[in-house]
Amino acid sequence: MMKVNITVNGAPTEGEIEPRTLLVHYIREHLNLTGTNIGCDTSSCGACTVHLNGEAVKSCTILAVQADGDKVDTIEGLSKDGVMHPMQQAFMENHGLQCGYCTPGMVMAAIGLLNENPNPSEQEVRLGLEGNLCRCTGYHNIVKSVLAAAGKN
Amino acid sequence: MTIIENRPNTVIGTRLLRREDPALLTGEGKYTSDLNIPGALHMAVLRSPHASATIVKIDTKAAAALPGVVAVYTGADLQSMWAAPMPCAWAVTTDMKNPPHYPLAAKLVCYVGDGVVAILATSETVSRDALDLIDVEYEVHKPVVNVEEALGDKIIVHADLGTNKSYTWPLKIEATPGCVDEAFKNAAFKVSERYVQQRLLPMAMEPRAIAAVPQPFGGDITLYSSTQVPHILKVMTALTLGIPEHQMRVIAPSVGGGFGSKLNVYAEELLCVALARKHKLPVRWVEERSENSYATIHGRGQVQYVELAADKNGKLTAVRVRIVADMGAYLQLVTPGIPILGAFLYAGVYDIPQAYDFECVGIFTNLTPTDAYRGAGRPEATYAIETAMDALARQMGIDPFELRKRNYIKKEQFPYTAFSGLTYDSGDHLLAAEKAVALADYAGIRAKQAEQNVDGAKKRLGVGMVSYFEMCGLAPSRVLASLNYSAGGWESATVRVLPTAKVQVVTGTSPHGQGHETSWAMIASEKLGIPVEDIDVLHSDTAIAPLGLDTYGSRSLPVGGVAIAGACDKVIDKARLIAAHQLECSAEDLEFAGGVFSVKGSPDRAVPMAALAFAAFTAHNLPDGLEPNLEAQYTYDPPNFSWPFGTHICVLEIDIETGKVDVLKYVAVDDCGVQINPLIVEGQVHGGVVQGLAQALFEEAVHDSDGNLKNGTLAEYLVPAACDVPSITTSFTVTPSPTNQLGVKGIGEAGTIGAAPAVMNAVVDALSGLGITHMDMPASPKNVWLAIQAASSK
Numbered sequence: 001m002m003k004v005n006i007t008v009n010g011a012p013t014e015g016e017i018e019p020r021t022l023l024v025h026y027i028r029e030h031l032n033l034t035g036t037n038i039g040c041d042t043s044s045c046g047a048c049t050v051h052l053n054g055e056a057v058k059s060c061t062i063l064a065v066q067a068d069g070d071k072v073d074t075i076e077g078l079s080k081d082g083v084m085h086p087m088q089q090a091f092m093e094n095h096g097l098q099c100g101y102c103t104p105g106m107v108m109a110a111i112g113l114l115n116e117n118p119n120p121s122e123q124e125v126r127l128g129l130e131g132n133l134c135r136c137t138g139y140h141n142i143v144k145s146v147l148a149a150a151g152k153n
Numbered sequence: 154m155t156i157i158e159n160r161p162n163t164v165i166g167t168r169l170l171r172r173e174d175p176a177l178l179t180g181e182g183k184y185t186s187d188l189n190i191p192g193a194l195h196m197a198v199l200r201s202p203h204a205s206a207t208i209v210k211i212d213t214k215a216a217a218a219l220p221g222v223v224a225v226y227t228g229a230d231l232q233s234m235w236a237a238p239m240p241c242a243w244a245v246t247t248d249m250k251n252p253p254h255y256p257l258a259a260k261l262v263c264y265v266g267d268g269v270v271a272i273l274a275t276s277e278t279v280s281r282d283a284l285d286l287i288d289v290e291y292e293v294h295k296p297v298v299n300v301e302e303a304l305g306d307k308i309i310v311h312a313d314l315g316t317n318k319s320y321t322w323p324l325k326i327e328a329t330p331g332c333v334d335e336a337f338k339n340a341a342f343k344v345s346e347r348y349v350q351q352r353l354l355p356m357a358m359e360p361r362a363i364a365a366v367p368q369p370f371g372g373d374i375t376l377y378s379s380t381q382v383p384h385i386l387k388v389m390t391a392l393t394l395g396i397p398e399h400q401m402r403v404i405a406p407s408v409g410g411g412f413g414s415k416l417n418v419y420a421e422e423l424l425c426v427a428l429a430r431k432h433k434l435p436v437r438w439v440e441e442r443s444e445n446s447y448a449t450i451h452g453r454g455q456v457q458y459v460e461l462a463a464d465k466n467g468k469l470t471a472v473r474v475r476i477v478a479d480m481g482a483y484l485q486l487v488t489p490g491i492p493i494l495g496a497f498l499y500a501g502v503y504d505i506p507q508a509y510d511f512e513c514v515g516i517f518t519n520l521t522p523t524d525a526y527r528g529a530g531r532p533e534a535t536y537a538i539e540t541a542m543d544a545l546a547r548q549m550g551i552d553p554f555e556l557r558k559r560n561y562i563k564k565e566q567f568p569y570t571a572f573s574g575l576t577y578d579s580g581d582h583l584l585a586a587e588k589a590v591a592l593a594d595y596a597g598i599r600a601k602q603a604e605q606n607v608d609g610a611k612k613r614l615g616v617g618m619v620s621y622f623e624m625c626g627l628a629p630s631r632v633l634a635s636l637n638y639s640a641g642g643w644e645s646a647t648v649r650v651l652p653t654a655k656v657q658v659v660t661g662t663s664p665h666g667q668g669h670e671t672s673w674a675m676i677a678s679e680k681l682g683i684p685v686e687d688i689d690v691l692h693s694d695t696a697i698a699p700l701g702l703d704t705y706g707s708r709s710l711p712v713g714g715v716a717i718a719g720a721c722d723k724v725i726d727k728a729r730l731i732a733a734h735q736l737e738c739s740a741e742d743l744e745f746a747g748g749v750f751s752v753k754g755s756p757d758r759a760v761p762m763a764a765l766a767f768a769a770f771t772a773h774n775l776p777d778g779l780e781p782n783l784e785a786q787y788t789y790d791p792p793n794f795s796w797p798f799g800t801h802i803c804v805l806e807i808d809i810e811t812g813k814v815d816v817l818k819y820v821a822v823d824d825c826g827v828q829i830n831p832l833i834v835e836g837q838v839h840g841g842v843v844q845g846l847a848q849a850l851f852e853e854a855v856h857d858s859d860g861n862l863k864n865g866t867l868a869e870y871l872v873p874a875a876c877d878v879p880s881i882t883t884s885f886t887v888t889p890s891p892t893n894q895l896g897v898k899g900i901g902e903a904g905t906i907g908a909a910p911a912v913m914n915a916v917v918d919a920l921s922g923l924g925i926t927h928m929d930m931p932a933s934p935k936n937v938w939l940a941i942q943a944a945s946s947k
Contacts, residue, residue, distance in 0.1 A: 018278070034187035035180015037409070039358045040442035044867035047358060075180035088178040092170055095832050098840065099666030100177030101358040101409030107178065126875040133867065135358050135410050136666050138843030138904075139875040141836060 004068045008033070009077030017064055024048040026064035027074060035075040035104045039133070046132030049105035049112075050074050056112025058105075058131070075104035078111075087111050087149045096145030098136035106132045110146045120150060165679045165895075168832040171671045173664075182407045185362035185379045186439045193364065193435035194223055196425060197280035199270040199287050200448065201262035204296035204519035204860025205310070208260055208269065208289060215286040216272060221279035224432070225287070226271045228257030234427045236395030239483075240418050242385075242639045243490035245515070249320040252311040252517075254483040256420035256427075262291070263310055263482035264520050265860050266447030271424050273436065296519030296860040300479040301456055303518045310482060310517040319480055319515035320489060324496050326572050328507035336471030336508045340462035344545045349929050350453040350533045352479070352854040354865075355526050356872050357665075359409020360440040361449060363422055365429035368402075374430060375402045378422055381411040382703040383663055385486070385640070387695045389418040390426055401426075405693040408665035412844070413525030414449050415665065416705045417486045421448070446865030451854055452526020454479035455492060459499065459537045462508075467549050467556045471508035474499045474537065480515050481522035488524045489515045493636065494624070494706075495530030497573045501538035502582050502620045502798060503560040507572045519860045525705060527844055528902040531623060532909060539619045539910035543917065547926060552599075553618055553914070554590060558583065561620070568891065575624075577796045578898075579888045581824070582620055586800040589618070589822040592882055593802040606922050611810055615919025617803045619911040625899035626795035627706030643790040644708070645700035646716035648677060648724050650783040652770035654763035656681065656688040658720075661701015662713035663693045667901065668833045669709060675829055676714055676895070680721035681762060682748025700788070707797075707899025710829065715893040716789035723785030728765045734776040735760055735768065795890050795898035799823035801842070801907035803915040809923070812938030814850055814916060816879045823903050824886040827896035834900050835883050841904020842881050847873050848905075849912035853931050920944075 001016045008031060015030045027033050027050065036059060039047035048059045051073040059072075078085040087107050090096065097103040106129065113120065113128040120128060125146045126139070134142060176182040213225040238253040257268045270287055274280035297308040303317040310317055327333055337343060364377040374396070380386050383403040391398040408415065421438050429436040440448060455478045462471040478492040492513045499511060542560075546553040561582040562569050569577040590596075595616065602614040627633075628642035647659040658677045662669055670690040678685040691697050704713075725745055732750035733740040736758050743750045751759035765783065768774065772781035804818040821838050828834045851871040855863045864870045871877075889896030909930065916932045917925060924944045929936065 028187075032189065033180065034183065037184070037359070038186075039360070039409075040867040042442070042866045042868035045358065045442075075178075079179050084175070084178060091178055092174045095171065095836050097174060097177055098668070098836060099358065099410040100173070100182050100407065101184065103177055104180050122880070123876075129875045131874070133358065133872050133874060135356055135412065135844070135872065136840045137836060138839035138841075138881060139878060140839040140843075140881050143875060143880065 002065055004064050006067050007071045009073055019065055021064045022060050023062040023064045023067050024059035027059060033074050033076050037101055037104060039101065044133065046109055047102050047105040049108040049132065051108060051112065056109050075107060090145040090149035094141050094145040094148055096137065096141045102132060102134040106134060106142060110149065113146065114150055118150060122147060163679055164675045164685055165829050166831065169671060169675060169685065169830055171668045173668055173670050184359055184407045184409055185364060185377050188364055188377060188406065190364055190366060190435045190437060193437045194273040194275065194432060195277040195280040196428065196436055196438040197272045197284050198268045198421065199284050201258065201265060201267040201269055203262060203291055203293050204265050204298065205294040206262050206291035208258065208262065209292050210290040211270060212288040213270065216283040219279065219283045219286060221275045222283050223273040223275065228255060228259035228269065231257055231427065232259055235393060237393050239420065239423065240389045240393060240486060241484040241488065243487045244637050245322050245489045245493055246320045249489060250314050251319070251484050252314060256423045265862065266521055267482070268420050271428065273428060273432065277439065298518055298520055298856050298858060298860045300454065300477050300516050300518055303516045304477055304514070310519055317517045319484065319517060322493055322513045324511040326507050326509045333471045333473060333508045333510045336462045337460070340470060341465035342463040342467065342545060342548055344461040344541050344548065346459050346541050346544055348457040348459065348537055348540065350455040350457065350536065351930055352454045352523070353452040353526060353848055353852050354446055354854050354870055355412045355414035355449065355452055356870070357410030357412055357414055360442055360445045361415065361419065361421065362439045363425045364435060364437040365425035366435040367429050367433055373400045373402060374426060375404060376422065376426055377404050377406060379408050379415060380405050381408065381415040381663055381665055381705055383693055383695055384661060384701040384703050386418055386422065390423060393423055394427055402696045405663050411665045412527040413452065413529055413705060416525045417450060443866045446870065447521050447862055450485055450524035451481065451521050452523065453533060454523040455533050457533065457537045459541045461541050461545055463545060467545065467551065467559050469503050469505045469560055472500050472505060473510045476513040478513055478515050479520065479523055480517050481520045482517060483522050485522040485524045488522055490638065491523065491525055491530045492533065493530065495534030497575055498531055498534035498622060498624055499538050500572060501535060502562060502622050504562045504566065505572055509572050520856060527841065527905045529706065531902065532845065532906045535619065535621045535906045536910040540913055543914045544926065547921065554586065554595065557586065557620055576793055577622065578793055578890045578892050580796060580798050581886060581888050582798060585798060585822045585824055585886050586620055588884055588886060589800040589802045589820050592822065592884055593804060593818060593820040595802065598804055611808065613807050613809060613919040613922065615805050615807065615915040617911045617914025617918055618800060619907050619914065620800045621798060621907045623707065623797045623899065623903045623906050624794045625707035625797065625902060626711035626791055627708045628794060629792060630790050640702065641790065642702065642712065643788050644702055644713040644716045645786065645788045646713065646720040647784065647786040648717065648720040650724060650762065650766040652767050654683060654687065654766045656683055657691055658688060658717055659691045659698045660713055660717060661698055661703065662709040663703045665704065667704070667709060672710065672829045672833060673714065673717055676717050677721055680718055681724065682746065683762060707901040710897050711795040711893060711899050712789060712791050714829065714897060715895055716787055718894050719789050720785050720787035723787055724783055727785065728762055728783055730776055730779060731765045731768055732760050791892065793892045797823065797825040797898040797900060797903050799903060799907060801911040803911040805915045805919060807916065807919045807937060809941050812934035812941065814932055814937060816846065818882065819879050820882045821904060821907060822884045822886065823900065824888050825900040825903065826888060826890045826898040829897065837900045838883050838904045839881050841902060842908045843873060843878050845905040845908025846878060846912050849909045849930055849932060851877065851931050851933065
């Protein structure tokens with residue numbers, strides 16, 4: 001067992017974990033933050049995307065021990081005082097989600113995308129979200145949501 | 154019949170944002186694997202690595218000794234626990250062969266992924282670690298994985314049956330005996346095509362998850378499952394395990410997509426319930442993605458032989474169809490019925506005489522069972538007729554749109570009694586097609602194509618059109634009876650106006666992304682005149698909504714939504730009696746609008762629904778004999794299917810040096826009658842189109858000759874990402890359905906039905922100048938490139 005200290009959504013957390021524990025399992029099982037979903041076993045779907053030190057990463061590609069001492073933000077940490085983050089709001093207003101399973105990862109990836117490129121074209125949004133799969137929306141309204149959050153609609 | 158349409162101040166027809174979204178956007182939504190269930194045991198299933206083998210010996214000692222492992226069960230260990238084999242609810246013929254299928258194989262494994270051993274452990278990690286410690290000795294047999302080879306019976310999947318043929322299902326409709334043969338003999342033009350509907354992996358983003366939780370009192374058990382069908386699952390689990398039905402409760406928490414793949418009764422659901430009862434502890438299971446690829450059903454899997462006969466003007470005179478349908482190794486819940494759902498649609502939207510000859514054979518192979526996948530039989534049928542129509546147009550040297558125009562059922566022919574005896578409720582194919590043609594700038598594209606697709610052109614432009622019918626809204630119970638389906642097709646709703654005029658709508662539909670909570674509240678709000686935010690929608694829990702037939706086949710709105718409207722009518726009728734009593738008038742003298750009953754001609758004498766709800770609750774002063782409370786249950790059995798329709802046009806460009814297809818424009822003009830919430834309707838079309846486009850361009854479950862799935866992970870199976878697909882131009886025509894009071898039709902599967910043939914017609918159109926007249930799906934760069942090479946070497 002190994003000890004980790006990770007700041008999650010601004011609060012310090014401490015865990016005793018098996019070294020093989022993935023960050024996503026630490027978040028879901030040790031912290032019971034189940035908003036971060038698991039959709040595959042090949043780091044392909046992006047449902048588990050979180051922010052690690054401000055950057056969007058797939059939390060199934062990282063061991064929890066690798067995040068020791070780091071800052072992690074999950075979907076649960078986005079809304080403040082019951083007010084959704086502008087990206088969450090944009091997804092709601094543009095029907096950017098259906099079943100919602102890819103949504104937390106998609107929202108985290110989309111925020112990461114705008115952090116890097118605040119003024120993306122439609123094609124840049126599509127390419128920027130390449131690592132996140134959705135089976136419901138056909139991406140049309142996801143792309144629209146991200147462009148809206150960037151102030152483009 | 155009143156159709157709710159174009160009324161002032163209505164809720165119906167507005168783009169109301171979804172009430173489901175805040176929980177899903179903030180991580181508050183709970184899917185089955187998110188549930189916190191203290192003390193639960195975790196199940197893992199060891200699966201056969203062989204497509205056909207006899208289990209000789211299983212050594213579980215090392216696994217059982219692993220700390221944290223609670224129990225290890227083989228199929229033989231559990232055989233006494235099943236009251237019946239796993240259910241198939243659709244014996245399409247009386248002599249259909251249905252080999253017994255149990256949650257774990259006891260002796261023979263029949264596909265890669267067939268369950269062999271179940272492990273219970275105190276953690277998910279340990280349960281999976283223990284799988285590696287089990288030693289199974291198999292005697293391996295040669296499998297049969299190609300459905301047309303299986304037809305020959307050289308290798309037989311289930312030796313006891315003596316054949317791989319499960320059934321032969323014919324539908325021959327002739328105005329006079331022999332008229333199909335006659336039509337082909339006299340045809341000016343004939344088309345004969347073979348199409349392959351490749352196997353697809355449904356790939357709902359949430360893999361399946363299950364938790365079976367024994368309740369502390371009364372021997373009851375609650376099954377949480379990532380399912381589309383909690384009601385069907387409840388009945389079937391009770392029957393399969395011999396549990397009294399009233400002691401089973403099934404809850405579908407938030408469900409992360411289904412697309413038909415969660416319309417089933419799965420081995421793992423039965424195992425979890427059986428083992429939870431045995432151990433008197435909760436048992437849960439979460440599917441891994443690569444496990445999902447062989448443990449969850451596959452879609453499609455058909456070989457289609459389609460022949461069209463036409464007169465000199467291209468008017469269809471007969472249709473002949475032969476289907477070889479791949480059942481996989483066993484019949485799951487509705488496996489054999491899937492191709493039959495398409496059987497009536499091989500004449501598409503065209504006016505044909507009674508000269509139709511269809512036959513489907515269901516064939517076992519050593520592969521994962523097939524079953525419902527978005528569209529279920531209808532995309533396959535639409536693909537066949539619509540690509541064959543393009544082949545006919547090419548042969549005749551006329552534009553595919555012109556050929557379609559000559560054959561469309563005309564607006565004035567509706568309601569239209571088809572060759573099959575089915576009645577198509579309403580439609581205007583030409584209107585939808587003309588709208589699509591205008592939006593796509595069809596004439597402009599054709600002109601550009603003539604300029605661009607010259608000899609030596611590296612990029613070739615193609616345009617493909619599809620006009621479709623979606624036979625949906627499953628289904629009139631009597632029609633299901635005629636198809637030997639073992640349940641009805643009704644839907645139930647309860648509407649309850651609480652004392653404070655808040656409303657509970659209880660529905661038997663079970664959403665998994667479709668936004669029923671929003672749309673159903675809109676319907677009840679419209680009917681009752683109560684603000685939409687005061688209406689709650691309860692669903693997907695058989696203890697709260699005991700009656701229901703769940704969500705599939707684009708049935709939820711045209712059956713379940715209409716049931717809600719019917720329940721509201723009953724509530725209004727009852728409230729009217731109380732209002733008449735209070736206002737001292739006769740019920741007939743009252744009119745009801747905007748949530749208020751008023752005496753006709755004296756609007757001052759009025760009482761709102763809110764006051765009536767409270768009066769019904771206190772019951773202090775009700776008319777004699779009237780029961781207290783304002784609540785009504787209504788079950789709606791639709792008199793007909795609903796028949797949405799539309800025209801889709803795809804414009805694409807193919808790089809003939811790389812074979813890469815770029816979709817430049819996709820136009821979808823759909824008609825699903827009256828729209829409750831256009832925002833949600835558009836979303837259904839977008840998602841459906843991309844799923845159909847994915848079949849056309851990207852997806853295929855590829856097996857080797859030993860029956861191993863070669864691309865069973867999301868790294869290899871090409872579910873398209875945002876950058877792989879175009880944005881979609883959606884537009885609509887509105888032709889209300891005359892068969893229900895809302896005027897609605899389904900829309901969940903239309904996109905998928907239209908898209909695959911629209912894309913493939915465009916692909917072949919782009920390459921036709923190179924001598925290519927046929928292309929199998931998926932039109933991947935490799936397949937397109939190979940086709941171009943083959944054509945150029947001719």
